[in-house]
Amino acid sequence: MSAKVGAAIFLVFVGCGCNVITLEMMIKLDKGAGNLITFSQFLYIAVQGFISTSKFGRIKPVVPISAYIFVDLLFFCTSVINNYALSFSIPIPLHIILKSGSLLANMTLGILLLKKSYSKSTYAAVVAVTIGISMCTMASVSAKTAEASDKAQIDSDLHEMTIGTIMVFIALFTSAYLGIQQEQLYKKYGKHPKEALFYTHLLPLPAFLLLQSDIRHHINIFSQPQCSSLTVTLVVTLRKFANLVISVLYFNNPFTLYHWLGTVLVFGGSLAFFQASRKAASSPQEQSSTKDATVTKSKSD
Numbered sequence: 001m002s003a004k005v006g007a008a009i010f011l012v013f014v015g016c017g018c019n020v021i022t023l024e025m026m027i028k029l030d031k032g033a034g035n036l037i038t039f040s041q042f043l044y045i046a047v048q049g050f051i052s053t054s055k056f057g058r059i060k061p062v063v064p065i066s067a068y069i070f071v072d073l074l075f076f077c078t079s080v081i082n083n084y085a086l087s088f089s090i091p092i093p094l095h096i097i098l099k100s101g102s103l104l105a106n107m108t109l110g111i112l113l114l115k116k117s118y119s120k121s122t123y124a125a126v127v128a129v130t131i132g133i134s135m136c137t138m139a140s141v142s143a144k145t146a147e148a149s150d151k152a153q154i155d156s157d158l159h160e161m162t163i164g165t166i167m168v169f170i171a172l173f174t175s176a177y178l179g180i181q182q183e184q185l186y187k188k189y190g191k192h193p194k195e196a197l198f199y200t201h202l203l204p205l206p207a208f209l210l211l212q213s214d215i216r217h218h219i220n221i222f223s224q225p226q227c228s229s230l231t232v233t234l235v236v237t238l239r240k241f242a243n244l245v246i247s248v249l250y251f252n253n254p255f256t257l258y259h260w261l262g263t264v265l266v267f268g269g270s271l272a273f274f275q276a277s278r279k280a281a282s283s284p285q286e287q288s289s290t291k292d293a294t295v296t297k298s299k300s301d
Contacts, residue, residue: 020092020096023037023092024092027086027092029222030218030221030222031086031087031089032086032087032214032218033218033221033222034082034083034084034086034087035080035083035208035211035214035215035218036214036215036218036219036222037083038079038080038083039208039211039215041201042201042204042205042208043205045197045198045201046198046201046202046205049194049197049198049199049201049202050198050202052194053194053195053197053198054198061192061195061199062189062190062192062195063185063189063192063195063196063199064189065199065203067185067188067189068185068196068199068200068203069203070181071178071181071182071185071200072199072200072203072204073204074174074175074177074178074181075178075200075204076204076207077174078171078174078175078178080211081167081168081170081171081174082099082167082168082171084167085164085165085167085168085171086164087164088160088161088163088164088167089157089160089161089164090140090161090164090165090168091140093136093140094136094137094140095168097132097133097136097137098133098136098137098165098168098169098172099168099171099172100129100133101129101130101133101169101172102172102175102176103125103126103129104126104129104130104172105169105172105173105175105176106176106179107122107126108173108176109173109176109177109180110180113177113180114180137165140161182196237267237270238267241263241267244263
């Protein structure tokens with residue numbers, strides 16, 4: 001095995017491992033954040049591809065845009081279904097194992113749509129995979145019910161996991177059908193992986209407008225714990241100051257010395273208020289820690 005192949009395999013393991021770790025950390029914080037994560041992924045790859053692949057739109061696609069539309073629709077639906085499955089209390093390990101059942105989905109669609117035939121060993125392997133998935137699913141169900149405190153909670157957890165498992169299997173078959181469509185696309189137009197990666201992430205972006213309320217909601221969930229209301233007010237105030245400077249300098253709006261003095265007082269006062277509020281918020285903690293230290297010292301004496 002060459003060094004390039006070894007490096008590629010290593011990077012696949014590292015990249016996928018980091019992906020799963022990050023996903024699980026975010027899902028534990030907010031299990032409904034899948035659509036936000038997917039939108040961020042689509043947007044990043046679309047912007048990166050617009051710069052490096054299409055050279056800011058100067059390079060025309062080899063494959064017609066119309067040929068990508070159905071593939072993009074399948075890709076978008078598969079991603080969204082997987083996201084919603086995570087919100088139905090499916091543990092990440094079980095989610096990974098269920099998605100490993102793509103072999104079963106690919107073989108089933110290959111038989112039904114492409115009229116393919118497989119060897120007995122292939123069928124045996126698929127049966128083994130199916131049994132393994134079933135065992136892992138039952139084990140996860142047992143672990144989930146063991147954690148529940150009452151029968152109502154058990155019924156609710158089982159209901160959620162059943163819906164989530166069904167959604168993952170639906171996504172498996174849409175993903176398998178996506179693979180078939182991509183294979184036919186490559187046979188007809190040749191393989192253009194960078195172009196395909198770019199357009200399969202660019203074209204579905206308008207579809208995220210259907211999920212905008214959900215995405216906005218989860219952006220708020222991630223941003224609110226990081227910023228107090230005072231910090232938000234300060235940021236908005238500084239943004240207004242930046243807008244004011246742009247308006248005066250770029251559009252040549254009249255602005256006298258008194259305007260500038262008033263502006264300095266307004267925004268300087270805002271910053272001073274922010275600093276004073278920070279000190280007021282930290283001083284009780286400092287007083288409390290000082291008091292605790294004094295009590296501890298007196299006890300030791």
